[in-house]
Amino acid sequence: MINFTPGPSQLYFTVEPHVRQAFREGVPSVSHRSKEFEAISKSTTEGLRELLGISKDFHIFFVGSATEVWERAIQNLVHERSLHFVNGAFSKRFHEIATQLGKTAAKVEAPLGQVFESNYKVDSTFELIALTHNETSTGTMLSMDFINQFRKQFPDSLIVVDAVSSLPYPQFDFSKIDSIFFSVQKGFGLPAGLGVWIVNDRCIAKAESLLSKGISIGTYHNLPTLLSNAKKNQTPETPNVLSIYLLGKVVEDFLRRGISIIRKETEYKAAIFYQAIHSHTLAQPFVKDPKSRSQTVLVAETGAHTELIKKELESRGLYPGDGYGDQKKTQLRFANFPTHSKETFERLVDLLEKVN
Amino acid sequence: MINFTPGPSQLYFTVEPHVRQAFREGVPSVSHRSKEFEAISKSTTEGLRELLGISKDFHIFFVGSATEVWERAIQNLVHERSLHFVNGAFSKRFHEIATQLGKTAAKVEAPLGQVFESNYKVDSTFELIALTHNETSTGTMLSMDFINQFRKQFPDSLIVVDAVSSLPYPQFDFSKIDSIFFSVQKGFGLPAGLGVWIVNDRCIAKAESLLSKGISIGTYHNLPTLLSNAKKNQTPETPNVLSIYLLGKVVEDFLRRGISIIRKETEYKAAIFYQAIHSHTLAQPFVKDPKSRSQTVLVAETGAHTELIKKELESRGLYPGDGYGDQKKTQLRFANFPTHSKETFERLVDLLEKVN
Numbered sequence: 001m002i003n004f005t006p007g008p009s010q011l012y013f014t015v016e017p018h019v020r021q022a023f024r025e026g027v028p029s030v031s032h033r034s035k036e037f038e039a040i041s042k043s044t045t046e047g048l049r050e051l052l053g054i055s056k057d058f059h060i061f062f063v064g065s066a067t068e069v070w071e072r073a074i075q076n077l078v079h080e081r082s083l084h085f086v087n088g089a090f091s092k093r094f095h096e097i098a099t100q101l102g103k104t105a106a107k108v109e110a111p112l113g114q115v116f117e118s119n120y121k122v123d124s125t126f127e128l129i130a131l132t133h134n135e136t137s138t139g140t141m142l143s144m145d146f147i148n149q150f151r152k153q154f155p156d157s158l159i160v161v162d163a164v165s166s167l168p169y170p171q172f173d174f175s176k177i178d179s180i181f182f183s184v185q186k187g188f189g190l191p192a193g194l195g196v197w198i199v200n201d202r203c204i205a206k207a208e209s210l211l212s213k214g215i216s217i218g219t220y221h222n223l224p225t226l227l228s229n230a231k232k233n234q235t236p237e238t239p240n241v242l243s244i245y246l247l248g249k250v251v252e253d254f255l256r257r258g259i260s261i262i263r264k265e266t267e268y269k270a271a272i273f274y275q276a277i278h279s280h281t282l283a284q285p286f287v288k289d290p291k292s293r294s295q296t297v298l299v300a301e302t303g304a305h306t307e308l309i310k311k312e313l314e315s316r317g318l319y320p321g322d323g324y325g326d327q328k329k330t331q332l333r334f335a336n337f338p339t340h341s342k343e344t345f346e347r348l349v350d351l352l353e354k355v356n
Numbered sequence: 357m358i359n360f361t362p363g364p365s366q367l368y369f370t371v372e373p374h375v376r377q378a379f380r381e382g383v384p385s386v387s388h389r390s391k392e393f394e395a396i397s398k399s400t401t402e403g404l405r406e407l408l409g410i411s412k413d414f415h416i417f418f419v420g421s422a423t424e425v426w427e428r429a430i431q432n433l434v435h436e437r438s439l440h441f442v443n444g445a446f447s448k449r450f451h452e453i454a455t456q457l458g459k460t461a462a463k464v465e466a467p468l469g470q471v472f473e474s475n476y477k478v479d480s481t482f483e484l485i486a487l488t489h490n491e492t493s494t495g496t497m498l499s500m501d502f503i504n505q506f507r508k509q510f511p512d513s514l515i516v517v518d519a520v521s522s523l524p525y526p527q528f529d530f531s532k533i534d535s536i537f538f539s540v541q542k543g544f545g546l547p548a549g550l551g552v553w554i555v556n557d558r559c560i561a562k563a564e565s566l567l568s569k570g571i572s573i574g575t576y577h578n579l580p581t582l583l584s585n586a587k588k589n590q591t592p593e594t595p596n597v598l599s600i601y602l603l604g605k606v607v608e609d610f611l612r613r614g615i616s617i618i619r620k621e622t623e624y625k626a627a628i629f630y631q632a633i634h635s636h637t638l639a640q641p642f643v644k645d646p647k648s649r650s651q652t653v654l655v656a657e658t659g660a661h662t663e664l665i666k667k668e669l670e671s672r673g674l675y676p677g678d679g680y681g682d683q684k685k686t687q688l689r690f691a692n693f694p695t696h697s698k699e700t701f702e703r704l705v706d707l708l709e710k711v712n
Contacts, residue, residue: 008385008594016379023372028547029364064420067593071575100575185594191384193549193596219427219456237423238364238541240549240596 002344005321006136006165006297006335012189013339018249019242027245037241038233044248045233048196051251051259052167055174058200061226062239065195066164066183068221070097072197073128073179076207076217077158078103083126085116085142088135089324094162095130112138113299115146115292127206128158134166136186137324139299139333140292141166148176158203166296168254168338169266178202184247187296189339194243199223254338262338269336269345270295276349281356282309286331298334299323306330312355318348358700361677362492362521362653362691368545369695374605375598383601393597394589400604401589404552407607407615408523411530414556417582418595421551422520422539424577426453428553429484429535432563432573433514434459439482441472441498444491445680450518451486468494469655471502471648483562484514490522492542493680495655495689496648497522504532514559522652524610524694525622534558540603543652545695550599555579610694618694625692625701626651632705637712638665642687654690655679662686668711674704 003010022028030036045060054060063069074082074097082103084095087110098105108120129150134141150159158178163170167182179199185192207223217223220236229236254262274293277283282305287293302309306329313320323331334348359366378384386392401416410416419425430438430453438459440451443466454461464476485506490497506515514534519526523538535555541548563579573579576592585592610618630649633639638661643649658665662685669676679687690704 003385005387008387008597011385015384019375019379023375028371029359029367029541031361031364032548064424065593065595067576068420071577097575100572102572183594185385191596191598192388192594193599214458216456216458219453220423221427237421238539238548239421240547240599241364242547243549243596 001317001319002340003319004334004340004348005319006186006333007183008185008192009187009189009335009337010339011191012250012253014250014253015190015246018246021249022242022245028242030241032235032238032241040241040245040248041233041235044244044251045230047248047251047255048198051254053171053174054198058174058198059204059227059230061197061199061230062235062244063195063197063221063226064193064240066162066181067195069181069195069197070094070162071101072218072221072223073130073160073181074098074101074103076210076223077160077179077203078127079210079213079215080104081106081124081126082128082130083108083122083157084130085132086110087114087116087138087140088112088132089137090162090164091130091132091135094132098130113140113287114289115140115142118146125154126157128160129154130160130162132162133170133180134163134294134296136165136297138286138327139294139297140287141294141296143291144170144173148173151176158206165335166294168259169263169296171263174200184243186335187337188247188250189337190243190246190250194240194247196247197226257338265342266295266336266338269340269342270298272345272349273298273334273336276352280352283332283352286327296336298336300332300334301330302332303330306332309352309355313348313351316347316351318344318351357673357675358696359675360690360696360704361675362542362689363539364541364548365543365545365691365693366695367547368606368609370606370609371546371602374602377605378598378601384598386597388591388594388597396597396601396604397589397591400600400607401586403604403607403611404554407610409527409530410554414530414554415560415583415586417553417555417586418591418600419551419553419577419582420549420596422518422537423551425537425551425553426450426518427457428574428577428579429486429516429537430454430457430459432566432579433516433535433559434483435566435569435571436460437462437480437482438484438486439464439478439513440486441488442466443470443472443494443496444468444488445493446518446520447486447488447491450488454486469496469643470645471496471498474502482510482513484516485510486516486518488518489526490519490650490652492521492653494642494683495650495653496643497650497652499647500526500529504529507532514562521691522650524615525619525652527619530556540599542691543693544603544606545693546599546602546606550596550603552603553582613694621698622651622692622694625696625698626654628701628705629654629690629692632708636708639688639708642683652692654692656688656690657686658688659686662688665708665711669704669707672703672707674700674707
């Protein structure tokens with residue numbers, strides 16, 4: 001059985017043996033103040049740094065979830081004003097969290113299934129610009145050109161990119177952004193329960209500046225506290241040690257396979273999928289503009305044929321994800337993560353063509 | 357090898373087989389919006405309710421860690437004033453978090469290794485009273501009489517009890533408290549990465565009242581959001597599904613063994629330990645008053661003999677925890693959790709008597 005839901009995803013195939021090894025090594029009961037934990041934490045962050053090409057002025061922190069990062073980012077990086085690019089349920093939630101925390105949160109919106117026009121107008125400056133690289137709900141993906149333009153236009157803003165359902169695929173230019181974050185149960189194919197928050201020194205400075213003005217930036221998971229612990233390869237609280245270990249091991253596996261191969265395979269799998277539904281009689285790509293289509297969460301508009309296609313695929317052991325929210329009965333979503341092999345996608349495409 | 361560190365603890369002996377079963381059932385990649393997850397979550401909360409005798413007006417929420425609960429409790433339950441009983445590093449941290457969040461946090465202090473005198477004086481009313489049932493750093497435990505007196509004296513205050521390193525041993529009177537919380541890597545013998553926060557309707561009402569006054573109570577993990585999700589047996593964010601499953605399974609194991617047997621064995625193991633070091637030439641109980649001694653984290657004052665005793669025990673495969681903080685080189689701590697069998701403690705006591 002192959003699970004294509006975009007999260008929690010099908011596990012990466014090495015996870016179960018890594019869990020067995022972790023138990024043999026006593027990892028699940030390692031103290032988070034021990035040398036053993038520091039070595040695990042260091043190995044995972046160094047692996048991530050290599051895999052994602054994270055530059056030296058960025059720090060890597062372990063938190064509970066990507067949802068937590070939405071809250072912590074607003075709390076630590078915004079006093080008054082943030083700007084959010086909203087084109088689906090998850091970018092919308094990031095915006096809502098800023099509002100809930102009492103910030104003046106502006107937004108630029110695009111219709112579901114579309115990205116943003118380049119002539120959007122905003123009439124102020126913002127402390128934080130929130131971009132959702134991959135909108136898991138609709139299968140759109142922002143281009144790197146779009147993300148990279150903000151630095152020049154808003155040199156004083158912190159550019160924060162939600163990369164939850166796209167990493168490790170995208171290659172970010174770390175000179176053009178200030179923070180990215182993800183959770184481990186998507187592209188990394190791990191059990192849920194860990195978020196990874198990557199920030200540069202500008203983010204640390206902003207949090208310290210808010211703190212010095214007496215503005216609350218939270219407690220154990222504020223940026224200065226995360227940083228002082230991370231410098232010792234520790235965490236403020238007892239973290240999900242097992243998950244930090246497993247992430248490190250899967251990152252090692254990805255490095256061994258080669259990130260450029262993972263990227264090329266991702267694009268190949270997306271290409272044959274979109275090709276197959278482009279010429280399909282019962283399905284079509286939900287995202288019309290090929291340049292806006294996600295490479296990692298592929299969404300098919302299947303309308304009245306959704307149930308038929310779903311049943312046919314499931315009868316062959318391939319489980320698509322439902323459409324998100326209102327699209328539950330008219331769309332199908334297919335995660336295209338490193339755990340999904342080329343052969344799996346070739347089989348998916350064959351089956352889709354047979355339902356044609 | 358037996359690990360006596362008081363957290364993360366030695367795993368409960370059934371954890372590894374439960375993990376294998378979880379992988380067979382596909383638990384690590386279950387969606388947190390699926391019926392399967394709702395069944396797991398329901399089973400775990402119902403098991404906890406039965407095991408700990410939690411009354412019906414209490415709700416059970418899953419969060420990242422007990423450290424998170426310190427912050428969320430202050431954020432959701434206090435507008436201006438909290439009162440903290442501080443007699444060690446962990447009760448102190450709860451107080452600090454209230455201060456960091458801008459609250460007026462009063463404290464009643466007791467020296468390390470002691471509990472509080474009954475004639476403490478406080479000159480105001482407080483929205484929240486923070487009690488640390490078991491001070492993991494020093495091995496003191498508050499009596500139930502002490503905890504239960506507050507309701508009468510402060511009927512309008514919310515009484516919040518940190519039970520991190522004592523549950524499942526203590527039997528709380530839920531009519532006398534408003535909230536308890538714990539993390540799973542102590543008495544439940546699970547890998548770290550999950551906190552459990554138990555609150556009654558008075559806590560929910562307080563959070564809603566703060567919210568209605570425009571006071572920030574956080575976002576995805578504020579009490580109203582946790583509650584509306586828990587009513588569906590869900591969580592606001594993608595949680596540590598595997599850990600929620602494992603907690604449910606270990607709770608089932610505890611129920612099968614019987615909570616009264618677990619309690620009696622805990623007291624037996626503590627009794628033979630304290631007896632052994634009471635008459636020891638190189639060690640003595642750090643907590644002088646027998647009534648204040650913890651039943652779940654047993655602390656021996658070992659002074660200049662610490663290294664000798666530690667090496668002797670370790671050479672026989674028994675690993676004590678170091679003293680906390682400044683006491684690292686002069687004390688040893690021994691967790692007395694359900695995972696530590698009577699036979700293990702009898703062996704520990706035999707060995708301690710041989711180093712005599």
